Amino acid sequence: MPRRCVLLCTSNGAGLGHVTRMMAVAEQLGPDVDCILFTLSAALPIPVEAGLRVEHLASAGYLDVTPNEWHELLEDRVEQLMTRYRPDVVVFDGVHPYRGLTNALGRRRLRRRPHRVWMRRAMWRPGVGDKTIQLADHFDEVIEPGEYGAAFDHGATSKVLAGVHHIPPICYVGPNGELDRTAACAELGLDAQALNVMVQLGAGTINDLDSTLGSLVGELQRVGARPCLARSVLSAPADDPTGGVAVVRQFPISRYFAAFDFAAIATGYNSFHEALSLGLPSILVPNLATKTDDQDARSRWASEQGLGLRWDGSDDRTLRDAVAALADNERRAGIRTRLEALPAADGSRTAARLIEGWL
Numbered sequence: 019m020p021r022r023c024v025l026l027c028t029s030n031g032a033g034l035g036h037v038t039r040m041m042a043v044a045e046q047l048g049p050d051v052d053c054i055l056f057t058l059s060a061a062l063p064i065p066v067e068a069g070l071r072v073e074h075l076a077s078a079g080y081l082d083v084t085p086n087e088w089h090e091l092l093e094d095r096v097e098q099l100m101t102r103y104r105p106d107v108v109v110f111d112g113v114h115p116y117r118g119l120t121n122a123l124g125r126r127r128l129r130r131r132p133h134r135v136w137m138r139r140a141m142w143r144p145g146v147g148d149k150t151i152q153l154a155d156h157f158d159e160v161i162e163p164g165e166y167g168a169a170f171d172h173g174a175t176s177k178v179l180a181g182v183h184h185i186p187p188i189c190y191v192g193p194n195g196e197l198d199r200t201a202a203c204a205e206l207g208l209d210a211q212a213l214n215v216m217v218q219l220g221a222g223t224i225n226d227l228d229s230t231l232g233s234l235v236g237e238l239q240r241v242g243a244r245p246c247l248a249r250s251v252l253s254a255p256a257d258d259p260t261g262g263v264a265v266v267r268q269f270p271i272s273r274y275f276a277a278f279d280f281a282a283i284a285t286g287y288n289s290f291h292e293a294l295s296l297g298l299p300s301i302l303v304p305n306l307a308t309k310t311d312d313q314d315a316r317s318r319w320a321s322e323q324g325l326g327l328r329w330d331g332s333d334d335r336t337l338r339d340a341v342a343a344l345a346d347n348e349r350r351a352g353i354r355t356r357l358e359a360l361p362a363a364d365g366s367r368t369a370a371r372l373i374e375g376w377l
Contacts (some may be wrong), residue, residue, distance in 0.1 A: 031113030046370035092118030142173030167319030202277035263337035295363035
């Protein structure tokens, strides 16, 4: 019997979220499935090093071409991949399916049209994406990775429920993938006896968070904590801060969460669900300048549930109170207990079973 083939496609996000979600799904696919990851992200070395078969096309900015020229390039490239691999299922993970992609997948001259799937993350900002949501017509299926804070989702995807496969949240590392504190601290070069705090703000280089970062690091140092800045592998070392702040670029950083007593994180999909699902108490710092992702809604939901402490970067007193609360052992333990009651973020397994069913 011929082997079955899946083509997983990711958009060119500023961070690693799209790539790591598709990597998580790829690892759950059965051994009899050939899996190819086609990414537009500069993070392609990560899935390559993980042993995946990877195809790549750079974004328009890297290629110095017009948007129309780039969509033509993308359309040609997808058609080439369809001819080369003849995938049975194509999955696109991204907020906005590209015209070049949908054109290629809709070509009548394809010898065999694959089953087309949109992995569409929820929690869009209200009033955004009403036209984008209609692009689901180009796909046979829509998979929506779960949101812990779904009760606070009032965006476009929350109004379109029929025909959508709702699955648990997707995280790349589960509880069994973590190192213990001693091993994690040893690999990161941290003192296991210190009050270590992971700081992970922003998605790649999408926003300038220098002032927010400076306030946060200063307050952590004031209470005797050791800030450890978790930088994206896409960031340049020249941009690293100085002044006694540790910097790590390990991937995936969630494997090392046991090294940290608490964290300060931006509330993008991946960082938020990784921290909550793995029981890491956190100061939640929403990026209020995102175009689509409603990070503010995530942070407000978690704050109201007692699962984290929200700080939007505008109030120094709120920051001092949040740091003081998480520096307290009992307050931290209470948050950890509540985090343990959350459902598992094992949506990659569910997504893989859906994809195998469509094969």
